[in-house]
Amino acid sequence: MSDVERFLAMGGYARFVWPAYALWAAVIAGNVWSAWRALDRARTRALRRLAARAAESPDGSRA
Amino acid sequence: MNWTWFHRLASPPHFYRIAGQLLPWLAIPAALLLAGGIFGGLVLAPPDYQQSDAFRIIYIHAPSAWLSLMCYTVMATAAAVGLIWRIKLAHAVAAATAPIGASFTALALATGSLWGRPMWGTWWEWDARLTSELILLFLYLGYMALRSSFDDLTRADRASALLAVVGVVNVPIIHFSVYWWNSLHQGATVMKLGRSEMPASMLVPLLMCLLGSTLLYGALLCARVRAEVLERERQASWLSGLVK
Numbered sequence: 001m002s003d004v005e006r007f008l009a010m011g012g013y014a015r016f017v018w019p020a021y022a023l024w025a026a027v028i029a030g031n032v033w034s035a036w037r038a039l040d041r042a043r044t045r046a047l048r049r050l051a052a053r054a055a056e057s058p059d060g061s062r063a
Numbered sequence: 064m065n066w067t068w069f070h071r072l073a074s075p076p077h078f079y080r081i082a083g084q085l086l087p088w089l090a091i092p093a094a095l096l097l098a099g100g101i102f103g104g105l106v107l108a109p110p111d112y113q114q115s116d117a118f119r120i121i122y123i124h125a126p127s128a129w130l131s132l133m134c135y136t137v138m139a140t141a142a143a144v145g146l147i148w149r150i151k152l153a154h155a156v157a158a159a160t161a162p163i164g165a166s167f168t169a170l171a172l173a174t175g176s177l178w179g180r181p182m183w184g185t186w187w188e189w190d191a192r193l194t195s196e197l198i199l200l201f202l203y204l205g206y207m208a209l210r211s212s213f214d215d216l217t218r219a220d221r222a223s224a225l226l227a228v229v230g231v232v233n234v235p236i237i238h239f240s241v242y243w244w245n246s247l248h249q250g251a252t253v254m255k256l257g258r259s260e261m262p263a264s265m266l267v268p269l270l271m272c273l274l275g276s277t278l279l280y281g282a283l284l285c286a287r288v289r290a291e292v293l294e295r296e297r298q299a300s301w302l303s304g305l306v307k
Binding site: 011019027028031034035038 | 110286290291303
């Protein structure tokens with residue numbers, strides 16, 4: 001049994017250890033993605049509102 | 064005591080700016096610490112003499128459980144500050160923390176279950192620690208459901224803050240449950256007074272994962288609170304100078 005195979009086998013506990021790490025990676029990635037998406041959406045909406053407000057104001061300046 | 068810093072921090076434009084500056088300083092060390100901690104835990108740490116390699120789940124389980132408790136404490140404290148001093152930013156912090164805390168509580172339960180099956184011979188046991196942690200998950204979910212059930216943001220803030228503050232009683236129950244009741248779950252090994260029972264080769268990666276997770280929470284919170292501030296301050300004139 002090679003070192004890599006021994007590492008992947010995790011002493012016979014691979015079917016518990018690797019799914020746990022996969023879940024961890026998914027939760028971290030999901031949190032990072034959803035925080036980034038929330039900020040990006042909020043920023044886009046804010047920019048859209050500011051543009052709409054600027055278009056409505058008589059001198060065209062941002063309020 | 065001078066509270067000027069507190070009032071400045073409670074100002075949405077000031078917090079928005081500070082959070083934006085802090086974000087990379089939290090995210091980059093978090094990524095490095097987590098990468099190093101996971102590598103140390105999976106590759107460098109020796110197998111446990113009783114649990115063999117199954118113990119390596121601790122490097123993700125313990126930081127998740129730590130975050131589940133820390134997030135709730137932050138959420139309840141922010142909710143209390145929002146209720147008492149009527150600071151809107153505090154409600155934004157509480158609202159931004161809830162989904163992060165809920166996800167790490169679910170992760171702590173899932174990884175604990177994956178560790179419990181080979182060690183205890185069961186996926187789940189109605190044990191005091193496990194049950195109180197499950198209640199914590201329900202508190203997070205209840206908090207988020209309650210918030211989304213109101214159209215009026217002020218009412219949502221106040222009602223959910225009350226639930227967060229009442230639910231904080233569960234945090235010490237989770238922590239001390241292993242001492243107060245007979246529990247399958249082991250007691251504290253790292254966070255206890257005096258020296259840890261773990262050897263350095265196992266302890267250092269764990270501490271790296273704990274610190275990395277805490278910094279990651281800080282980075283996620285900064286990003287989420289910035290988004291909350293943008294939504295809440297939609298009519299404010301200061302936005303034009305800050306949104307780029």
